[in-house]
Amino acid sequence: xxxxxxxxxxxxxxxxxxxxxxxxxxxxPEFTVIKLLGLIGLxxxxxxxxxxxxxxxxxxxxxxxxxxxxxxxxTFAALVKGAGLLPVSRLLGITLxxxxxxxxxxxxxxxxxxxAAAALIMxxxxxxxxxxxxxxxxxLGVGLYDPNYFALALVLVLPLPWIFA
Numbered sequence: 001x002x003x004x005x006x007x008x009x010x011x012x013x014x015x016x017x018x019x020x021x022x023x024x025x026x027x028x029p030e031f032t033v034i035k036l037l038g039l040i041g042l043x044x045x046x047x048x049x050x051x052x053x054x055x056x057x058x059x060x061x062x063x064x065x066x067x068x069x070x071x072x073x074x075t076f077a078a079l080v081k082g083a084g085l086l087p088v089s090r091l092l093g094i095t096l097x098x099x100x101x102x103x104x105x106x107x108x109x110x111x112x113x114x115x116a117a118a119a120l121i122m123x124x125x126x127x128x129x130x131x132x133x134x135x136x137x138x139x140l141g142v143g144l145y146d147p148n149y150f151a152l153a154l155v156l157v158l159p160l161p162w163i164f165a
Contacts, residue, residue, distance in 0.1 A: 001113065003041040004104040007097070008117045010034050012125045012153070014145050035093075042096055045103035056102050071095060119160035122153060 013019055014034050025031035048054045059065050071091065078088050105111050129150060132143035141150025 001104050001110055003037060003044055004100060004114060005117050007034060007037045007041060007100070008114065009121055010037060012121060012129075012144055012150070015143070038093065038097055038100065041100035041104070045100050048103050054103055054106065056099065058099070058102070067095075115160055116164065118157050119164065122157045123161065126154075 010019065010033055014032055019033040020030070021033060021036060022031040023029070025035075028035055045056075049056055059068055071088075074091065075088050101114075105114055125144070129141055129144055133140045136142045139147040139151075140154075141147035144150055
């Protein structure tokens with residue numbers, strides 16, 4: 001669970017130059033701390049599955065099967081077009097992070113911890129994001145990560161403190 005909480009804490013700062021580790025590592029371009037944590041978490045999740053401690057019923061629901069079909073179709077289309085895996089690499093990264101989430105969040109208490117951590121991080125990050133917006137003269141989230149992803153995170157996560165209260 002600690003690896004998921006660390007990933008949640010670092011996620012808003014992905015574009016921070018201090019968290020950039022290398023231009024490329026094991027074929028992963030722009031290797032950052034969040035990607036390192038993701039690789040560690042993926043290795044941990046795969047060891048838990050291989051050891052039989054947890055069972056990941058990844059394609060147990062119709063939605064998961066539809067997502068798998070979608071991912072396969074997009075990957076196939078990218079390969080047929082000649083674009084390679086680069087256009088779908090972000091989608092593949094999100095898919096692999098879902099395995100870490102499935103392995104880490106096993107109980108309702110784990111889910112509560114993850115949601116509380118996400119809410120706390122967004123509350124802490126918001127003043128910094130506002131400062132960066134004024135500093136760079138762009139939209140809220142510029143200088144942190146993509147402003148659209150930051151806005152999505154705000155819309156999804158900021159109601160959580162009200163729910164917890």
